[in-house]
Amino acid sequence: MKLEKLIAVEAAGVALVLILLVILVDFTSYLGSSNQKDRISLYVEKEYAEGNITVVPGRIAFVRFNYSSYEPAILVLELVFQSWESTGYLNIRCNNRAIGPIFASPENSTVRLNVVSTSGAEWVEPLSSMFGLNEVTFESGLENGFIGLLSYKIKLRGSR
Amino acid sequence: MKNRFRNLANYALNCIKRYKVRTLVIIVSLSIAAFIFASVSFMKEGLVREGELSLKYAPDLTVQGMFAGRQSLINTSYIYYIQKTLGVKAVEERIWGYGNIGNTLLVIVGIDLDNPVVNPASAYPLVSGSFLDSQENNSVVIGKAVADLTGARVGSWLAILTESNQVRQYKVRGVFSSESSIYNADMILMSENDARLFFGIPEGKVTDLLVYTEDVNKAYYVTQLNFVAREISELPNVRVLTKDILLKAQETTYGARSGFFSITWFTVLVSAAIVAFNQTVVVGHESKFEVGLLKALGFSTSDIIQVRLIESLILGVLAGSIGIASGIFFDTVLGAPVFRDFLLGWAVLYPAFSVPVHISLQTVLITYAITIVPLLFATVVPSWLNATVDPDLAMRGARA
Numbered sequence: 128m129k130l131e132k133l134i135a136v137e138a139a140g141v142a143l144v145l146i147l148l149v150i151l152v153d154f155t156s157y158l159g160s161s162n163q164k165d166r167i168s169l170y171v172e173k174e175y176a177e178g179n180i181t182v183v184p185g186r187i188a189f190v191r192f193n194y195s196s197y198e199p200a201i202l203v204l205e206l207v208f209q210s211w212e213s214t215g216y217l218n219i220r221c222n223n224r225a226i227g228p229i230f231a232s233p234e235n236s237t238v239r240l241n242v243v244s245t246s247g248a249e250w251v252e253p254l255s256s257m258f259g260l261n262e263v264t265f266e267s268g269l270e271n272g273f274i275g276l277l278s279y280k281i282k283l284r285g286s287r
Numbered sequence: 288m289k290n291r292f293r294n295l296a297n298y299a300l301n302c303i304k305r306y307k308v309r310t311l312v313i314i315v316s317l318s319i320a321a322f323i324f325a326s327v328s329f330m331k332e333g334l335v336r337e338g339e340l341s342l343k344y345a346p347d348l349t350v351q352g353m354f355a356g357r358q359s360l361i362n363t364s365y366i367y368y369i370q371k372t373l374g375v376k377a378v379e380e381r382i383w384g385y386g387n388i389g390n391t392l393l394v395i396v397g398i399d400l401d402n403p404v405v406n407p408a409s410a411y412p413l414v415s416g417s418f419l420d421s422q423e424n425n426s427v428v429i430g431k432a433v434a435d436l437t438g439a440r441v442g443s444w445l446a447i448l449t450e451s452n453q454v455r456q457y458k459v460r461g462v463f464s465s466e467s468s469i470y471n472a473d474m475i476l477m478s479e480n481d482a483r484l485f486f487g488i489p490e491g492k493v494t495d496l497l498v499y500t501e502d503v504n505k506a507y508y509v510t511q512l513n514f515v516a517r518e519i520s521e522l523p524n525v526r527v528l529t530k531d532i533l534l535k536a537q538e539t540t541y542g543a544r545s546g547f548f549s550i551t552w553f554t555v556l557v558s559a560a561i562v563a564f565n566q567t568v569v570v571g572h573e574s575k576f577e578v579g580l581l582k583a584l585g586f587s588t589s590d591i592i593q594v595r596l597i598e599s600l601i602l603g604v605l606a607g608s609i610g611i612a613s614g615i616f617f618d619t620v621l622g623a624p625v626f627r628d629f630l631l632g633w634a635v636l637y638p639a640f641s642v643p644v645h646i647s648l649q650t651v652l653i654t655y656a657i658t659i660v661p662l663l664f665a666t667v668v669p670s671w672l673n674a675t676v677d678p679d680l681a682m683r684g685a686r687a
Contacts, residue, residue: 226446227456239443245386246448284438286389
C-alpha cells in the first residue's frame with residue numbers, strides 16, 4: 128500500500144515538474160523555439176514585406192517585418208520610385224542603423240540595395256532581440272530630400 | 288607467336304568470365320583505390336594550375352611590411368627607394384584584407400587605378416558589366432561567389448557594415464568571369480582609396496607593394512629578380528616574396544593535404560593487393576584440375592603463368608579505367624564532395640564553385656600503373672605455384 132502511494136506521489140511530482148518546465152519555457156523568450164524552419168538557406172532569397180510608401184519631409188515612414196530565425200541574414204531592398212514631387216536623397220535605416228542615403232531621381236528610378244555586414248553586428252535582428260521584430264525606415268533627406276511615392280520589397284537572403 | 292598470344296588472351300578472357308566472384312572482388316577493390324588516387328590527383332593538379340593562372344598577372348615581387356616577426360602595413364615612402372633600384376620597372380601600392388559575411392570569407396582588394404602596370408582587362412576578365420573607373424569613387428567589381436552570396440548584380444548597390452561599424456556603399460560595376468575562379472570568386476575589388484577608407488588604413492601606409500622588374504631575356508630574369516629582391520631586403524622591416532615562393536606555398540598546402548588522401552589511398556591499394564592475392568590463391572585451388580588438364584594437353588608452365596598475367600593485366604586496365612572514369616565524373620559532375628572541402632580547406636566553401644580539374648597524361652598513366660603493377664606482383668606467386676603443379680597429381684588431387 129505504501130509503495131503504491133509512493134509511486135503515485137512520485138508520478139504526480141514528475142508531472143508537476145514537467146508542467147512547470149513547459150510554463151517556464153513558454154514564458155521565457157530565450158528558451159523559445161527558434162523556429163528554425165524559417166531559416167533561409169545560402170543563396171536563397173525570401174520576401175518579407177512589400178508595399179507602397181509616400182515619403183514626405185519631416186515624417187518617417189516605416190516597414191516592420193518579423194524574422195524568427197537566429198541565422199544571420201543579408202538584407203535586400205528593392206525600391207521603385209513611382210512618382211516625383213522632388214528628386215533628392217532618401218535616408219534608409221534598418222533597426223535604427225543607417226544604411227545610407229540614396230539619391231532618387233527619374234534616371235535612378237529602380238534601386239536594388241544589398242546590405243551586408245563584415246563587422247559581426249547584424250542588420251537583421253534575430254528572435255532574441257525584440258522578439259524578431261525588425262524595422263526599416265524611410266526618411267526624406269533634410270536638404271535636397273526626395274518627396275514622392277515609392278514601392279518597396281524587403282527580402283532576406285541566407286548567409287550560411 | 289601472334290596466334291599463340293591471341294589464344295592465351297582468349298583463354299584468359301574466358302577465365303575472367305568463369306571466375307566471376309574473383310573478377311568482381313578484384314575490380315571493385317582496385318577501382319576504389321584508383322578512383323581515390325585519380326580524383327585527388329586531378330583536383331590537386333587543377334588547383335595548382337589555377338594557382339599558376341592566378342599568378343600570371345602577379346607582380347614579380349611582393350614587398351610586405353614586418354613588425355615583431357608578423358606581417359604589418361608597409362610605408363609608402365619605401366616606393367622611392369625601391370624605384371631607384373636597378374632593374375625595377377614599376378612599383379604599385381595595394382591595400383587588401385578580409386571580411387566575413389556569415390561563414391564566407393571574402394577578400395577585399397584595393398588597387399591603384401591611376402597608373403596600372405598590368406592591363407586590368409587582361410588581369411581581371413569580367414563576365415558582365417565594366418571595370419572600375421579611376422574617376423569614380425565608391426564602385427566595386429565583385430567575384431561570382433560574392434554575387435551569388437549577396438544577390439548583388441551589375442547596377443545594384445552594396446552596403447557593407449565595416450569592422451569599424453561604419454556603413455560604406457558601393458555601386459557594383461562588374462562581375463568577374465570564372466576564368467580564374469579560385470582567385471577572384473570571393474573578391475571585392477575597389478580603388479585603393481576606397482579600400483583605405485573601408486579598412487581605416489592611415490595615409491602613407493599600404494598592405495603591400497607590388498614590384499615589377501624590367502623586361503629582360505629569360506636567361507637573365509632570375510639573376511635580375513634575385514638582385515632586386517636582395518636590394519629590397521636591405522630595407523628595414525620588409526619581407527620580399529617572389530612569384531615562385533607564392534606558387535610553392537600553394538603547392539605545399541595542396542600537396543600536404545593531398546598527402547592525407549595518399550595515406551588513405553595507399554591503405555586501400557594494399558588491401559586491394561591482398562584481396563587480389565587471396566582470390567588468386569583461391570582460384571588456383573579451384574582450377575587445379577583445369578591446369579592439370581591444360582598441361583596434359585601440352586601447355587607449359589610459362590603458358591599458364593602468362594594466362595594468369597594476361598588476366599591480371601586485363602583486370603588492372605579495367606579497374607584503372609573504371610577508377611579514372613569515376614574520378615572524372617566525381618570531380619567534374621558531382622563537384623568532388625568531401626574531397627573538395629578537405630583539399631581546399633576553406634572555412635565554408637562556395638558551393639557553386641566548380642572545382643578546377645586538370646587531367647594530365649602523367650596522372651592517367653600513374654593510375655594505370657598503380658592498378659596493374661601491384662596486381663601483377665600479387666598474382667605472380669600464386670600463378671607460379673598453380674602452374675608448377677604436376678598434371679597427373681593435379682587432376683587426381685582435384686577429383687579427390
